[in-house]
Amino acid sequence: MIIASVCVDNPSKEIDRLFDYVVPENLKEQIKIGMRVIVPFGTSNRLIQAVVLDIKEEQECEIVYKEIYDIADEEVVLSNDLIQLAYFMKKNYFCTLSEAIFSILPPEVHFKEQIEARLISENYDVSKREAKFLSMLSREKYLKIDLSTINLKRSDLISLKNRGIIDLKVGIRQNTSKKTIELCRLKDLIKADEIINNNRLKQQKRVVEYLIDKGSEVTLSQIIEELECTRSVIKALVDKEVVEIIEKEVYRDVAADYVHYPRHSLTLTQRKAIEDILSSYKNGRRVTLIRGVTGCGKTEIYLNLVEHFLNQDYGAIVLVPEISLTPQTVERFKGRFGDKVAILHSRLSEGERYDEWRRISRGIAKVVVGARSAVFAPIVNLKLIIIDEEHEYSYKSELNPKYLTKDVAEFRVNLLDGLLVLGSATPSIESYYNVSKGHYNLVEIDERIGDSTLPEVKIVDMRNELASGNKLIFSRELYNSIEENLRNNKQTILFLNRRGYSTFVSCRQCGYVCKCSNCDVSLTYHISSNTLECHYCGQKVNVPNLCPKCGSKYIKYFGAGTEKIEQEVKRLFSGARVIRMDMDTTRKKGEHERLYRLFKEHKADILIGTQMISKGMDFKNVTLVGVIAADTTLNLPDFRAAERTFQLLVQVAGRAGRGTDKGKVIIQTYEPDHYSIQLAAVQNYNEFYRKEIEIRRLLNNPPFTDLTYFLFTSNREDELIKVCKLIEYNIKRVLPKDFTILGPTPNFISKIKNTYRWNMVIKGNIINYIELIDKIIYDNTRSTSVKYSIDINPYSLI
């Protein structure tokens, strides 16, 4: 008897183990490790998907195993290296094997069980509820049943079947259908001749002649379009067996319209960088970090590296932070490698992503360009992974498993003897630390491509502005520069990492601040909707005319967001054409690209935006970048605040002066002496690293230790506190003395959507204690209202 051990698609901790199934006779030849199968599961045998992880022969066994219902695809979906990756993730990220496996597979291949029922006997004795259901059924044919809309449970249906009242057909339905096109071709040439010689059938004759002329298969839609005929003409020919229609699977084309992107001649620096990377790879170095200033031509280096591996028939993965934000990168890769490139990002429809995924796994696409999850792409013969802007926080998954893309990529290249290239102008402290320890090879590039030079950066102390009587959001320096830029017909980018109009609304008489009723945060005023909005739960409320607490009418708006900047710009610089890009203006699909192109084509003079405009965008005509408030990220209670501020400022500054004209950057701040602002202004990464790494060492923060962040949530505050303390006590007993446990304490945002939040942080190398701690937390929360999430080395401790 052949037994297959499978991992079922169920994220629950309770069943985080393999289950054995008998492989039926008809599947014995086809079944392989890494295949997706459908199995009956649980007492009611509902059908779910699973992945085969082991196949073994067993002579006799005491347990009666169930049989595998069917295979889900013809091919293996999880290659051996990806299976090993799943185990790696389970071991490192506090997640179940199922969570790991089903985040490696594309999410859209999920199955839905489909139940159909038919009435077979009307002589029944049933309950009212059952009778109501039976009245919907018919004797003649099976009807699809949606369990969520009827008042019966699965077991009730089975009971009806067992009593001989209905018959059931249980099957599965794949959520994402393959897209097919209809191809038309000649079937019978003699009959075709008859049609041509028959003068009465003018339209049919045209179709046949057209097909003969083309000499091969033509799509149905093409015939209809070109001959301006209808479907019925072709249908008639099909009925006469003159032509036949075949359905062929097509892949939805994700970036069909690309223009060829020619090979650029490389600069000496670029050539040296490539040689360095490849020779260190030959010497067994798996990882190279490129630290290159913004605008130094990293993409061209990536393109050449990919080409180098493609020439040897190896595949590559290129990761960029949230790809839709950088249409340029897609253009370049598609333009250079054409159909060999697959694109994977979050804004693809399910069908599109599924198609791209299969193009990859079948080896049709050799290169994938994508966001975070594309690191799992089943590239055939994978040898190269590139992570651009490697420091970006979007490379850390916020969902379970909370993997760091770089770790996954490193695991994969180590397994496949491949090469990992990390690129950034401001590498993460962790990565650069790996360089200093000799784990990574380093390539540094300090010159920009062509004539463009690094912009001149000015730091403006906003305290002086206020002291000099300037109450505007813009300093005099920034104001004058914007005006000058408008006069010279140059473009300006204004950056502020806060959306909305004002960040909080407060009463000047009693100090009351408008807060969300569901969350522990202040509400943001949005002028476009004239409401107060909660950025955590989305609640919108009307602005009070009078203070809800003291009844005074001195309600005032404090703090500026992008909406306010937009309004101020329009007020102060009348005639300037303004585009605002933030979550509110780019929510609609395609809106992001539209605004990007508008600005690129110089249809606007000033671009105002949040984080989303800080990376990847390349505007030649931008000579001025203004950072409205550099301190917004600096003062958060987070050990990475300085690093994030530095990175953000360098990235934003890099948007200026990418063309021939020298750029200018103005950074407004209330803390002009802070080292991350000072060093960002002169773009001195090395000095920043030296300062920052010392602080990390002193405070024992990553990369010197692991930080494990536990978030506990519940809508019952008292129980939450009790459980947290209990967990802390139990963990303290098992962990060695060199571990530090911080907390448990209420979270920075102590309540979201009426759910209370407490957190706890453990400092120390935790990897060997994961299972133990996981069990303690699981046991202590099991029969309570407390939910938890665990994150190893999170990007933010807030």
Added chain:
DNA sequence: AGCACGCCGACT
């Protein structure tokens, strides 16, 4: 996580 089973109170 589902889902069934089983025990207990409410109600035609």
Added chain:
DNA sequence: GTCGGCGTGCTC
């Protein structure tokens, strides 16, 4: 007596 609410325990 039957309906349904939720605590408990299992899933090859």
